[in-house]
């Protein structure tokens with residue numbers, strides 16, 4: 001099969017699309033013929049060797065894919081060959097076939113196409129853990145999402161709206177406002193310029209009658225984190241999800257105490273490893289919201305697998321809006337996807 005291969009940790013430019021051995025399922029595993037695979041910021045970290053887990057070299061990156069189950073191990077009872085499915089994996093999704101544990105394989109709702117499905121795993125699960133479990137979001141609360149036009153950001157905007165929140169979309173780049181508003185954001189907040197530690201709370205207070213944000217989902221780090229933290233309302237919660245801007249912020253504990261706020265961490269892959277049943281319940285809830293039309297999830301941009309470098313560079317260079325998806329040759333021959341081939 002063809003796969004994107006990382007020969008050494010470093011720049012994207014070293015990636016090659018080349019032949020790679022076909023996977024064979026173990027007793028509790030499935031193999032999926034990939035139609036489309038999601039691209040995530042964490043792929044950049046893994047490829048650069050900056051992620052908390054470093055796969056042994058060479059390896060195939062990619063953490064989520066959608067396609068057709070082509071073979072299953074003898075203990076697998078949650079899906080069968082021929083099923084349309086989404087899988088989440090630690091690596092290996094940017095290929096024509098991917099191996100996944102059955103616990104991370106989800107049969108798709110009939111109405112969901114492969115392109116949608118390829119971007120419906122990691123970002124929406126992260127949004128769900130952040131808003132529901134970590135932040136305990138309540139209907140009517142105000143949520144500020146940073147990096148709101150990115151993969152996780154747009155998923156947070158959509159899910160927070162579906163859960164009845166008022167949503168402020170924090171954006172650092174010009175030209176992304178339309179996507180955030182179309183996803184349901186009530187207003188945008190500027191995350192670029194000087195003195196973000198003052199300008200972000202000023203804007204958030206102006207939008208909320210002086211109250212501030214009950215919940216912040218923070219994916220950027222650095223000065224954006226500082227400003228977002230200062231935007232919190234009384235008893236607000238800020239969920240630390242990522243550092244796409246490259247700077248890990250620090251915070252003096254007295255500021256948490258003085259303002260009666262909570263700083264909460266999220267590591268979504270940890271839920272998958274520690275508590276697969278929890279992840280499965282979350283995915284079922286997300287599919288149910290999708291079924292009610294509350295979570296449209298169409299990818300913004302598709303690239304053929306061969307163009308993986310260009311696709312990943314969109315995220316690296318902050319040009320991506322929403323999800324980026326890689327498609328395989330099988331996608332072109334697809335008749336089961338729900339979208340025109």
Ligand SMILES: NC(=O)c1ccc[n+]([C@@H]2O[C@H](COP(=O)([O-])OP(=O)(O)OC[C@H]3O[C@@H](n4cnc5c(N)ncnc54)[C@H](OP(=O)(O)O)[C@@H]3O)[C@@H](O)[C@H]2O)c1
Nearest residue numbers: 041147150151152171172173241242243244245266267268
């Ligand atoms: N903790 C977890 O479990 C978990 C799970 C998934 C993802 N993450 C993390 O969440 C973050 C977002 O992931 P994603 O897949 O949504 O990424 P993405 O689609 O690339 O979105 C990231 C957003 O961050 C903003 N940004 C600010 N500075 C940036 C920079 N120097 N480079 C790139 N983007 C920058 C961009 O918005 P503007 O251009 O508008 O500023 C961009 O839209 C990443 O740090 C990722 O590692 C964490």
